[in-house]
Amino acid sequence: MKNREKNTNKKKINIKAVVLASLLASSSILLASSLNSSQSVMLQFDGKLFENQNQVYDYARSSSTYLESENNHLYYVYDNKTYSLDEKDAMMSEIKGKNKSIRKETYRNPNDYIVSNSGELSANVALSPSDKLIQVYNGRDGNSYTNKQSAIKTYEEYLKVFETENINPNSTAPVEFYNKSELIQYLENNKRESLENGVKTNCYIIAGACQDESMIKTWIRSNSEYKYRYKNYEWSSFRPAEKDKILITQDDQIYKDNIFKYEQPKNSYWLNINNTGRGAFSGSQLIETDLEAGAFSSKIQDDWKESSSATVNLFLSPFMMVSEMYNMQTSMLREFNKKNYKWSVETDIFNNDKEEMDEFIKMTNENAEIDLLAKKGDVTISQIERNLSGASIDSQSKSLVFFQNIANKALVTNHLGKEKQMEEWETKCKEIMFNVVNKAGNMTEVMEVLFDTSNKAISINDIVSVFLNPSSFQYNADANRIKFQKFIQSANDFGNALMDPIKSLDGIVKKLYDEEGNETGANLSESDREQILLSYEGLIDNNFRDDVVIDLGYGNPQTPDDLKEELQNQKYELTITPDRKLELPENITRSKTSALSMVSSKMNTVQQVWELGNKFSPFKYKTKTLDFGNGQELIFTYLAIEAFGFEVAREKPNKYITPFNLYSASDDRAQSGYRVSGSFFEKEDTAIDYLKEQMIRMPEKFSDLQQFGINVMDKEAYQPIDPNSEKTTAEQMEEFTDSIFKQYFEVYMEPYFTDGFGNTFVNQIDATRSLRENITKANFKEKYQWSDRAGIKRNYENFDKMIEEQDTYIEQTYVKSKTVISSDLIKTIDFEEIESQSGKMYEYYEVYFNGKIMYFKSQEAVDIFLVANSGYYLQEEIVKDYYVTFSGRTFKSEEDFMNYVRESTTMVDSKGRELVYGN
Known part of the structure; x- marks a missing residue:
């Protein structure tokens, strides 16, 4: 066996006399026959002199150590063959070789045919040899017709x-x-x-x-x-319209109002942040990337870059501020911290109103063609609840992720002829999302602008990104920024009003600190303390409605008035930092149950993000960024304190972050494309053609x-x-x-x-x-x-x-069309029920195992299944070995040691000179 793993226990014992007996006897005979009686002969061993052989062996016996080694030998057994641990790959190759998989392609989305967590698929995912894509048309009777004229x-x-x-x-x-x-x-x-x-x-x-x-x-x-x-093209509802004569370009307003660039989601991670350091995190906490889990974790550890605070630009600042306000409120007003609390769609999105939830489920099924109650598939209520159960995310953010999931799912279906229904569905989603995120109520005007259903350019995913991934807007093209113009103005107005109370602290800051941020030695006067209290009471008033209850989950809920009372109690202990942040005494900041400490910390973060964009603060911040691509950045900002030309106590933001995998990207989705009236298209010309069909079908809306x-x-x-x-x-x-x-x-x-x-x-x-x-x-x-x-x-x-x-x-x-798989017409001819196909080919894997053909989403899923069901096992054997150690040498047996003693013993005279005989 190679590389056998050993677990060795050693104990010291005496060499057995019986083992020495035969060796002593043979040595004695040799000595007697070789010596001259007139010579004084001594024996030398290990640098020492002995008078006789017994003394040599007594010394060897007393100076050696007897070892017993108990070794655990691990190896694999498969098909009556054994494999060492190093040979595992070879064994796996043999397992897979006996059950070779075949890569196949299908028009059916494998995600809709998953029947187990292992990635196994239903046999229905496979195409029959005669299957092909065909167009069907809806008849007045609700049936599908392969001939358009028959439908007409x-x-x-x-x-x-x-x-x-x-x-x-x-x-x-x-x-x-x-x-x-x-x-x-x-x-x-x-x-x-x-x-x-x-x-x-x-x-x-x-x-x-x-x-x-x-x-x-x-x-x-x-x-x-x-x-x-x-x-210049005119058409009539009573004359055949020619699509080719309708000319649409990217510069046309109809294009800008209806065709939007869209990036399909990739691997999705949530960044759990436990920040106890001096800095403030802002930016992207929900990350979509091509990176797998290992590479993603490595990036968090090693890929931080220092940059100027100007990284947070004037366009991005309102998004960051709204996101941080949202995060602050959800962290203190949520039910998240309750013991044994479990997020669910019914409770957290629909407030236990089952009737409203059932209506939404029905609408989603009919309008967006998503069955949220399906027993299989990756976008169902039960599956999404399972996916989010282990994420350390507040309930409102989980609710937003739910809507992101179903919005992405809706986009992979062609909704031609159901544009009105899709608009109604998206409007309903936005109305529900508005109620989810606006529980605090103090940003209602800003929220109403963001959730304005007349602004079709702002998608459901855009709204999710505002709250969970705001820095993704940082590098948006100017054309894409236009849709947020009213929101930015509203957020700016809100931010200015929110932060207005702290402007009065500039004079106190200049009194306490010099231009480098060093203390001047001045003390706060009574009026200074009153001004600090007034400023931060004003911030509390601006951040929370009077009727909200701040609950950190420790059984001590507090109102804004309670916060202000606690602030008054600390009047002579608090101060402000060079960047105008409130600094509470240590006994408050270290308390996990102090709502004032939490509120203060969160408001400091909101303030810092706002000042980065609006340049209120006279002091310089140090900024580190972690760029995940596509404008997604996590930003760590702190007040840099320098001495002797270098930064003191350089912060390491990576130690505060733990990633959580929300979901893995489906390799069957395009990387990017275009969104038109709730449908997704990979190619721009296809999206434009789809818009033209809408114009002909609903000319009163588009002409x-x-x-x-x-x-x-x-x-x-x-x-x-x-x-x-x-x-x-x-x-x-x-x-x-x-x-x-x-x-x-x-x-x-x-x-x-x-x-x-x-x-x-x-x-x-x-x-x-x-x-x-x-x-x-x-x-x-x-x-x-x-x-x-x-x-x-x-x-x-x-x-x-x-x-x-x-x-x-x-x-x-009236007549709508769908692209469907021909054999699906055998299952149903109901036009609304039959599954629409995008024409994209998806890969899956077929394997013959134990007399049965099985189907899997990926080769990885095949391998996992085969290994789990191959019958191989890890065998462990315990073997005892015996060793002798002497003067740093190890002997594999007692006999070897005795032979060494005999061979290493020489005959010398009384002066220690070696005696040589035989010539």
């Missing part, structure tokens, strides 16, 4: 209608019948009676036929189109101009549609109809006796006779009628034209 046909709906004159002189409503018998009854009774009474019809002669006002207006409504324009349009008497007439009007589209259409009628038709009115079939007469007798003849001959003209989304009825004389225009309208208004 399910929406087709029309009625056969018969038009006639409205004999009521006080009404312009159209008179329409949906069966002949009702029309005949109307003509024979109402119309004939009208003629008999000598009533004429106000006629407008169109194509040689009389039409009354109601019929003219029906024609106007039926022939009017919704027209939309973006830049530069929308209007009614009609060609009448070879002229184009238009009227803008106001999407913000309190009037409905149908009501605005009536205004347009009245306008066109008055402009083009009203002047052509002439009264005639009519037969109800469009024919005019100078007397009622001829008109009545024609009425009877046309009824007898059934000269009724059918029209085809359908209603658009606004409820406007449209009549057509030609069936084919009606179907053509209706189908175009249906395609551009």
